[in-house]
Amino acid sequence: DTAVSQTPKYLVTQMGNDKSIKCEQNLGHDTMYWYKQDSKKFLKIMFSYNNKELIINETVPNRFSPKSPDKAHLNLHINSLELGDSAVYFCASSQDQTGGRGYTFGSGTRLTVV
Amino acid sequence: AQSVSQHNHHVILSEAASLELGCNYSYGGTVNLFWYVQYPGQHLQLLLKYFSGDPLVKGIKGFEAEFIKSKFSFNLRKPSVQWSDTAEYFCAVNAPAAGNKLTFGGGTRVLVKP
Numbered sequence: 001d002t003a004v005s006q007t008p009k010y011l012v013t014q015m016g017n018d019k020s021i022k023c024e025q026n027l028g029h030d031t032m033y034w035y036k037q038d039s040k041k042f043l044k045i046m047f048s049y050n051n052k053e054l055i056i057n058e059t060v061p062n063r064f065s066p067k068s069p070d071k072a073h074l075n076l077h078i079n080s081l082e083l084g085d086s087a088v089y090f091c092a093s094s095q096d097q098t099g100g101r102g103y104t105f106g107s108g109t110r111l112t113v114v
Numbered sequence: 115a116q117s118v119s120q121h122n123h124h125v126i127l128s129e130a131a132s133l134e135l136g137c138n139y140s141y142g143g144t145v146n147l148f149w150y151v152q153y154p155g156q157h158l159q160l161l162l163k164y165f166s167g168d169p170l171v172k173g174i175k176g177f178e179a180e181f182i183k184s185k186f187s188f189n190l191r192k193p194s195v196q197w198s199d200t201a202e203y204f205c206a207v208n209a210p211a212a213g214n215k216l217t218f219g220g221g222t223r224v225l226v227k228p
Binding site for chain 1: 160
């Protein structure tokens with residue numbers, strides 16, 4: 001039973017395309033996140049939603065648009081993909097927005113833009 | 115805003131050697147501290163976390179970490195490593211009074227030679 005699941009696991013696409021990555025958690029957590037891990041393994045938060053409400057929005061190009069239809073899902077849509085968007089994207093969740101009980105990460109989506 | 119620095123980018127050691135990875139953070143208030151491990155091609159897994167109480171925290175797989183508030187440090191240790199400990203290790207900090215963003219260090223790549 002996967003706690004935080006992301007699809008797809010791998011995504012190869014051409015520049016200029018629009019793509020979506022989906023994330024679902026079955027932990028009953030209130031807060032979900034998207035992180036980007038670049039080629040040097042550096043992890044940086046992109047967005048955070050608490051109970052479907054956006055609470056963290058880092059300096060991310062507006063080509064990236066998160067959507068949370070309910071608190072168990074947080075999807076990431078990317079328009080007009082660029083080469084620099086190639087990275088591994090991790091979804092995560094925590095019980096509440098304090099993160100005080102820890103975070104659970106998904107297995108990642110490796111996006112390659114060619 | 116808080117930041118996290120991990121001093122060693124790469125560590126190479128032999129099996130049975132002892133391991134210590136440094137982590138320092140910059141934030142003067144209350145923090146929650148984490149160490150995550152990422153095995154090759156896999157997602158982030160929580161090794162251990164510190165929220166309050168005993169500053170010496172024991173985690174999974176024989177790892178432990180010590181929170182030294184005066185030094186703003188949370189170093190990770192393992193007395194005797196195994197080949198299977200080869201992975202990338204990330205220190206992370208979350209400050210409840212500073213927006214609750216989980217901020218990661220740059221990671222330390224550990225290679226254990228058999």
